[in-house]
Amino acid sequence: MRTGLKAAIAALGLFAMTTAASASEWTPPGPVKLMIAFAAGGGADTQARLIAEELEARTGWSFIPEEATGKGGLTMLASLKDQPADGTVIGMAVTEALGYNMRSADMGLTPSDFTGLTTTAGFQMGIVARADKGWTTFSDAVAAAKSDGALRFGVMSPKLDDIAYLLGRAQGIDLNIVSLKGGKEVLDAIVAGDVDLGFVAGIQSKGVAAGDLVNLASGLSAPLAQTPEAPTLADLGVTPFNADGYFVFVAPAGVPQDARDALARAIAEIVNDETTKAGGLVKKAFGGATTIMGAELDALMAADYESAAALMEAASQ
């Protein structure tokens, strides 16, 4: 009923301006399955569900969110690959899943098996420690490692594991790298004292603002928005690698151009609009939306996949 009414209104609107761009004419032929590569209840899962909710409200399309977690996003991607490429199945993951993880897993998947729709937000990846350690910048941590021996370094993915290893090597210090299951776990481990420092992708901002935590360095190619004076990985001698990453919506390869445009545009509009719940969440957690789409996104995905090989090579030496 509701859907019918919306469709009728949409049809009227189209009738009124018959010269409108053709991209907005695309509607999915049936309900859209949204496969989410993140655990229920986390920030990423909430973001995906809020976007789906707002998409339903704005377009009248029906979305069915579904969890498909595991293997750093590859479980979702492997299952998405074989789904119909007509815009009725899309997925949300991080770019790292299509880059490092896909490359490293070597399970016959490549970024060309997928159509990138749009990114929604970039991580504010910092190297974080508890403030009461007394370190204010990364060189303090290096000094501590040189005088007291190995530091425990928390990471949440194999790519970050490699980067942390290169960081330790570049700085000539011993890091005992501890793999944890996500940013929240790394943060918990830092606070509990189970690790000395580690990569956290944005959720440290509240603690940093309160003075409980410090961003010792930026894990990105650019400085952190919150702590611009902290050195980047390049400053610390880890070149040319970085932990830049985004949340990204993808569909199977071969999705028609009009479907791709319509979906990407609809998602981007929502996350860019801070008055929506999804947009507000993105603003609060990541300082605003980053919507890379089209050819630029294709290039980003291809470059991530390529540089992963170089990173693995560098870390294995």
Place this chain on the structure above:
Amino acid sequence: MGMLDHAWLGVLAVFQGPAAFSLFSLPISFTLLLVFAGFVLGIVVGATPGLAGPMAMAISLPVLISIFGYSSDALLPVMGFLIGVMKGATIGGAVPAILFNTPGTPDAFMTTLDGHPMARAGKAGKALRVAHFSSVTGDTFSDIVLVLCAPFLALLVEAYLDLPEKTALLILSLSFIAAVVGGSPGKGLISTGLGLLAVYVGSGEDFYPRLSMGTETLSRGFSVTTAVLGVLILGAVFEGMQETFHDHRRQPGATTHALTGDQVLRFADIRRLLPYIGQSAVIGTLIGALPGIGSTLAATLGYTLGRTRHQKHQPAGAPGFGDGVPEGVAATEAANSAVSGANLIPVLSLGIPGNAAAVFLILAADSIGGFTPGPSVFRVPSEGINPELVVAFGLFTAMFLANALNWTLGGLFMRSMGVMTRAPKHILLPIVLLLTLTAIYVQEPRMEAILFALAFGFLGYFMRKAGISPLPFVIAFILGGTLEQTARQAFAATGGDPFFLFASPIAAFFMLAAVAVIVFTARKPVT
């Protein structure tokens, strides 16, 4: 913000959360409403032989999650409901035990020994009142101990246990549960081993899904829902079907006994019963705080110690335990009810579940997200609030709310549940089966989930038939992932020390205790 500020916020979160409706212009929050709804449902399923609290918890969970969504606002209403069910089922189980000599829940078995003779003697009303009073007293006592102990224990764990010690503690918990649940350490270890093996399928650090035999089907592993609901709920349903199907026509018509004489619980009665209730409440709480031992042993111990006390204080020739004395009902009910609150001590402070109800609370927290039971829950930040701590105190509030309901309305509900004991079990069970399968699919919408759950159900069925308790399986399944993660982290954090489990005195002690508990129980098998 200190601990007390968080406690106050937790209380407020329960009463001032999103309102469901207004009563006399007083907004009633969803949490309040759901604790009440869960409580009533709990009494009903507890009073129905063949149904049990965990079943109701398992089936309502997906419905509740769909109503409240995956946000931290959902935690209190959903978990409040489960707590209500847990509390309601505890008192509900005594109803059929007293009226018809059939325990509604396994731990109500000892209640039949004196409760039913009382009913036969026309004292059913009194027996139910004694059961209610003792049960609620034991439960409330246990909850108070929980609130006082859990934060303290959690802070101790945070302060003194590093990754290697946490790993060793998990191993100790698993071996303790294997040793004490079900009375056969050998079978307990088998159950634990199977649970661990199941959770390790398809998981792991490498991108190849281990133990998946190269198949797509196994590569995503088994979800907690399929394993827990399969082994625990479907296994029980299959077993119940097998037992009832063949003899449902021979079911004896339940006979009611006319009430005679005074049914009221007088103050003098209470004074006479209190020592028994107190003794049993302490026993139940102590046993509840240790994961895995469960309310059946608590009831047995409470009853046995109550009998000893009774023999000492009564003149020779007076009616003793087993002849229908209120003290017997009181000793049992106080003990088995006191388990439920204390059982949440290891859940909230360590993340280690000790019984089926605790398993479903963890499952709920896990499905909704935003609350990870474990020591980090009780961390007090120097500035701002720890939302998990607020939730924890919200849960405590919900428990006391359920207790208040129990004190005020519980007895009334309980005495009106006699009719539920006549529900035809052979019709209920197939419906519960379809309901459970649907609930599983709703949470994990793929046919494989149903097939896995059924396979786990048959595993649970045959395990029960072979005298192997399914509880260690479920607990191992829940703890297996954490165990592996913690071990990996401890190993990495110590720089690859192969003896990290023995490097510190605390860790070494835990490991030694893990072996000792098996050796000790195996040398003296509990029968």
Place this chain on the structure above:
Amino acid sequence: MSGYPKGNVLIGCSVIAFALITLLVWIPSDTATGIVETVRRRTVIGDAMAPSLAALFLLVGGLLLLTAERRAASQPLPSREAVVFALQIALILVVSLLLMRWTGPLAAALAGEEYRLLRDSYPWKLAGFILGGTVMVAALLVLAEQRLSLRVLVIALAAVIVLVAIYDLPFDDLLLPPNGDV
């Protein structure tokens, strides 16, 4: 026959055999990394470690049944009736789940439609669940009562309709079987 039951010996031997196969054949051939492995000159725990621990639990449990608990007083085993009963319900479940999975897609195919695109619209989305669910409950009731009656069908259908009312009507996002698979 000596004077104690043989249940634990039987269970113990089967579990030990299973544990050994798991430990020596399954785990080595079906995990990508060993007990421990070296990554970037660091030794880390591999994917075979945790399953090996699980197998070890099984092994020790089986050995305990053969030694300390060999003469335990209570040693139940599944009876023949219990096994036959399990096979009966397994058969019922297989048939009803097949109906549940394929009724909708089959009906849609006959109507020249694609079920995947109809899985959110009535009455298609409920066809499989109602037929399969009713058959499942009714068949189990027939097994219990040993006779087919109209009453059984009515109970089964009513139960399925109540389930639809609980899960489907109030919630947009919940999928009843088999609508997540298509």
